Amino acid sequence: MVRVTDSAPLDVDLALLGGGGAASLLLAALDRHGVRDLRIAIVDPVRRRGQDRTWAFWGHPDSDLDPLLSASWQQVEVATAARRRVLDLTPLRYAMLRSGPVYDRAADAERRLDTIRIVAPAETVRDDGDRVLVGTGDGRGVRAGWVLDSRPRPPARAGRTTWLQHFRGWWLEADRPAFDPTRAVLMDFRTPQPPRGVSFGYVLPVSDRYALVEYTEFSPDLLTDAGYDAALAGYRDLLGLDPTGLRVREVENGVIPMTDAPFPARPTPRVVRLGTAGGATRPSTGFTFSAMHRQADQVARALTAGRAPVPEPAYPRRHRWMDAVALRALDRGGVGGPEFFDRLFDRNPAERVLRFLDGGTTPAEEVAIMNSTRLWPMIAATAGDAAHRVHDRLRPTRPAPAIPPAVVGPAPTARRAGPPSGEDDVRAR
Numbered sequence: 001m002v003r004v005t006d007s008a009p010l011d012v013d014l015a016l017l018g019g020g021g022a023a024s025l026l027l028a029a030l031d032r033h034g035v036r037d038l039r040i041a042i043v044d045p046v047r048r049r050g051q052d053r054t055w056a057f058w059g060h061p062d063s064d065l066d067p068l069l070s071a072s073w074q075q076v077e078v079a080t081a082a083r084r085r086v087l088d089l090t091p092l093r094y095a096m097l098r099s100g101p102v103y104d105r106a107a108d109a110e111r112r113l114d115t116i117r118i119v120a121p122a123e124t125v126r127d128d129g130d131r132v133l134v135g136t137g138d139g140r141g142v143r144a145g146w147v148l149d150s151r152p153r154p155p156a157r158a159g160r161t162t163w164l165q166h167f168r169g170w171w172l173e174a175d176r177p178a179f180d181p182t183r184a185v186l187m188d189f190r191t192p193q194p195p196r197g198v199s200f201g202y203v204l205p206v207s208d209r210y211a212l213v214e215y216t217e218f219s220p221d222l223l224t225d226a227g228y229d230a231a232l233a234g235y236r237d238l239l240g241l242d243p244t245g246l247r248v249r250e251v252e253n254g255v256i257p258m259t260d261a262p263f264p265a266r267p268t269p270r271v272v273r274l275g276t277a278g279g280a281t282r283p284s285t286g287f288t289f290s291a292m293h294r295q296a297d298q299v300a301r302a303l304t305a306g307r308a309p310v311p312e313p314a315y316p317r318r319h320r321w322m323d324a325v326a327l328r329a330l331d332r333g334g335v336g337g338p339e340f341f342d343r344l345f346d347r348n349p350a351e352r353v354l355r356f357l358d359g360g361t362t363p364a365e366e367v368a369i370m371n372s373t374r375l376w377p378m379i380a381a382t383a384g385d386a387a388h389r390v391h392d393r394l395r396p397t398r399p400a401p402a403i404p405p406a407v408v409g410p411a412p413t414a415r416r417a418g419p420p421s422g423e424d425d426v427r428a429r
């Protein structure tokens with residue numbers, strides 16, 4: 001164990017700034033790949049534990065994550081006002097992972113890797129090209145060969161389209177069987193659509209009596225606390241669930257950036273950004289988890305092979321361009337969200353769409369994907385995007401707005417699943 005003194009900064013090979021999702025996956029990957037001789041420090045004012053988020057993602061079965069999953073589904077539903085489509089994802093599957101097991105596994109890895117934890121914020125980062133000096137809130141400081149930085153931050157400059165994926169989910173417990181545990185609802189667009197943006201609900205059942213039911217919007221602005229509750233109650237009713245037989249066991253709130261603004265993945269030679277801060281969030285969907293998981297493995301493999309801990313870009317450049325065009329078409333009203341996603345799943349095998357969203361398709365497959373969208377609105381959005389890029393080059397850089405915190409309501413547990421309306425709406429069981 002390295003000794004920490006007040007006088008000199010702590011000397012390590014690798015400093016992880018931020019110990020959330022990306023860092024937890026990385027620690028597990030380092031452990032799994034047998035890294036043992038690196039001096040590692042983690043700097044985070046919070047030691048993440050327990051269930052603070054639920055990750056849903058698709059991928060091939062039999063990964064390192066399998067023992068941690070709460071549920072997985074071979075089939076998912078995509079619903080619009082016109083139809084409900086059941087998609088078979090073979091050879092992929094959709095899966096749900098709660099944060100608790102991910103943080104627990106990372107804590108085990110941390111112990112085996114003999115990692116030093118600094119429970120303080122990282123405040124300054126100075127890279128001299130050889131070593132990186134990190135100023136920490138406890139005054140100790142860390143000097144590292146490499147810094148892997150996943151602290152949340154806004155993009156480097158404003159994007160051409162700035163949307164947010166914002167959501168509230170209820171973990172619902174039913175008195176009697178109410179959910180079909182054999183399939184998840186991936187996107188249900190029967191929710192009332194916002195004037196600017198896209199909304200949908202989804203259902204992730206872990207049993208016939210227990211499920212995460214969520215209302216999500218892709219749009220520029222957040223709702224109010226009451227707005228999320230009303231939208232979720234509306235979606236619950238749309239699902240035909242009887243509120244008197246349901247209890248809200250937990251509530252999840254979140255905000256994820258959806259923007260074509262840049263998140264530089266390597267701001268200086270020895271600083272690598274991971275997670276949302278490093279561009280792992282797919283602009284057109286907000287999905288982040290698979291890219292973080294992929295990059296964690298790449299970093300661990302690189303370190304094991306004695307190479308620099310630099311992962312491949314989270315998504316190919318052409319995918320980021322396609323996302324910028326799609327976001328623009330959705331934002332400027334050229335394409336309706338439900339129609340856009342409906343056509344994607346209607347005209348392509350589900351497995352291809354999901355691989356596309358993970359950045360894993362070939363250019364030929366991407367042509368097929370592009371062909372499944374409506375032509376003229378996409379041409380208009382492509383032209384608009386090109387003009388906007390030229391315009392951006394000619395004017396001073398605009399700072400990006402900060403990503404707002406999620407709207408959090410009152411104490412979540414054990415309330416009836418109806419909208420707040422009376423004195424017995426919040427009650428303990």
Ligand SMILES: Cc1cc2nc3c(=O)[nH]c(=O)nc-3n(C[C@H](O)[C@H](O)[C@H](O)COP(=O)(O)OP(=O)(O)OC[C@H]3O[C@@H](n4cnc5c(N)ncnc54)[C@H](O)[C@@H]3O)c2cc1C
Pocket residue numbers: 017018019020021022023043044045046048052053054055056057120121122123150151152252253254255256274275276277286287288289290292
């Ligand atoms: C509720 C929720 C649900 C989500 N669900 C999904 C999903 O289903 N599928 C999906 O693909 N993506 C999902 N995401 C998006 C994404 O996967 C998560 O946000 C993921 O946790 C991002 O990992 P991260 O490491 O980038 O950030 P975080 O997990 O937020 O970690 C950042 C860490 O940085 C720390 N930190 C902050 N300031 C400092 C500082 N100054 N110094 C040091 N450390 C600092 C924080 O304490 C935190 O631990 C979800 C996000 C949320 C919020």
